[in-house]
Amino acid sequence: MMTGQQLQGGGVSRISRWSLSGNDKMALKIGIVGLNGIGNNHAACYQEDELADLVAVCDVVKERADSAAQRYGVKAYYSLKDMIEGEPDLQIVDIATGGIENGSWHFEPAMEAIGYGKHVLVEKPLCHDIRQGRELVAFAEEKKVYLGCNLNHYFTPPAEKAMEYMNNGEVGELVYCLLKMGFNGGEANYGPAGSPKVKGHPYFHMKAFLTHPFSVMRHFCGDITHIQTFSDQPGFRRNAGDVMVSINSIHVKFANGGVGYLLSQRGDTVYGLGGWWSAEVAGTKGTFTIENCVEKLSLWRAERGIPGISEPVKAEVTDYGTKDFNRTFNNRLHAFLEDISNGVPREELRANGRDALAVLEYTFAVIESYERGGEVVRPHALPPLSGDPISLK
Numbered sequence: 001m002m003t004g005q006q007l008q009g010g011g012v013s014r015i016s017r018w019s020l021s022g023n024d025k026m027a028l029k030i031g032i033v034g035l036n037g038i039g040n041n042h043a044a045c046y047q048e049d050e051l052a053d054l055v056a057v058c059d060v061v062k063e064r065a066d067s068a069a070q071r072y073g074v075k076a077y078y079s080l081k082d083m084i085e086g087e088p089d090l091q092i093v094d095i096a097t098g099g100i101e102n103g104s105w106h107f108e109p110a111m112e113a114i115g116y117g118k119h120v121l122v123e124k125p126l127c128h129d130i131r132q133g134r135e136l137v138a139f140a141e142e143k144k145v146y147l148g149c150n151l152n153h154y155f156t157p158p159a160e161k162a163m164e165y166m167n168n169g170e171v172g173e174l175v176y177c178l179l180k181m182g183f184n185g186g187e188a189n190y191g192p193a194g195s196p197k198v199k200g201h202p203y204f205h206m207k208a209f210l211t212h213p214f215s216v217m218r219h220f221c222g223d224i225t226h227i228q229t230f231s232d233q234p235g236f237r238r239n240a241g242d243v244m245v246s247i248n249s250i251h252v253k254f255a256n257g258g259v260g261y262l263l264s265q266r267g268d269t270v271y272g273l274g275g276w277w278s279a280e281v282a283g284t285k286g287t288f289t290i291e292n293c294v295e296k297l298s299l300w301r302a303e304r305g306i307p308g309i310s311e312p313v314k315a316e317v318t319d320y321g322t323k324d325f326n327r328t329f330n331n332r333l334h335a336f337l338e339d340i341s342n343g344v345p346r347e348e349l350r351a352n353g354r355d356a357l358a359v360l361e362y363t364f365a366v367i368e369s370y371e372r373g374g375e376v377v378r379p380h381a382l383p384p385l386s387g388d389p390i391s392l393k
Helices: 015-019 037-048 062-072 080-086 107-115 130-143 157-167 204-209 211-221 235-239 327-342 353-371
Strands: 028-033 052-058 075-077 092-095 119-122 147-149 174-181 224-232 247-254 259-265 277-283 286-291 296-301 316-319
Touching (some): 028 080, 028 327, 037 062, 037 327, 052 080, 062 075, 080 092, 080 107, 092 107, 107 119, 107 130, 119 327, 130 147, 130 353, 147 353, 157 211, 157 277, 157 286, 157 296, 174 211, 204 211, 204 259, 211 259, 211 277, 224 353, 247 353
Parallel strands (some): 028 092, 092 119
Antiparallel strands (some): 174 277, 277 286, 296 316
């Protein structure tokens, strides 16, 4: 019988360490690259965190850098090289740039920062090119620095409690995982994309977004070995000359034998039960669901004598009384700082570069399956874990 620990992805069950006090830790000196919406979100989170000391911001658009510097009371830079060389005590570079498919401007600054020996946190997706993603993870390993990614969707109280259920054996051996995640919309709300970062890119939604649902699936259910997709777009997009493949019906098989299904669409309809973000993980001893990412967790126990079909099994429901998704950023960034402060082995960093590469491999397997008319595809193998000689002594 598999436990929750066996089902999870690598190094992600330590979310309970959020509760540890940071009073005895030195604040880590951080510089942010990219000061659009996400970069400013990160900056605000760091200013609230006792483990963070935001010392600099950097953007090639001078007005953005200057505005953020004034807002947060730090120094502005207009090139990463100048920021790193001008802040000799800088420890972490946060890459919050975007680009084509929300990721084409991640690789270059991340590689540059790692080359200087700095720890790096990259926004998702890790990269928009799988070859760059593989190179980035390998370079961080070579330089022996921490590389993390903002896989923030499972840094939540419902996900933490759900993992407790799994680790306590209350879910059992994985049977299936169902995820719905995307954007509400519909034909009446549609407007063609104007930005060249979106327009003309058929795989924009896949590359820009599938990192999140795949990271949640892997967090709870482990590595994926087989992927098949049936993807398309609604007629109103096609009639507008929009090439985005926005509807994705994805079937997966996990290494532990469980099966899964992911439905992700980008504003082509409105989601029903569970809202824009719902996850259901079923095992031989119980099933849990998470609704709206942060709002509600329910557990159904597969106890002896439960009705087969005549009436529903009663759920144990925990309502967290919030729909504030933005707190996931605070939680995830704090976990990154906490892991570095605690000196965890690089392979045990929560939401590390290898974890981000895994879900990027799944994304590109989806693209390959789509291009092959729905064939089953096996994702590219991940780099092997080498182990830490101190923690494994």
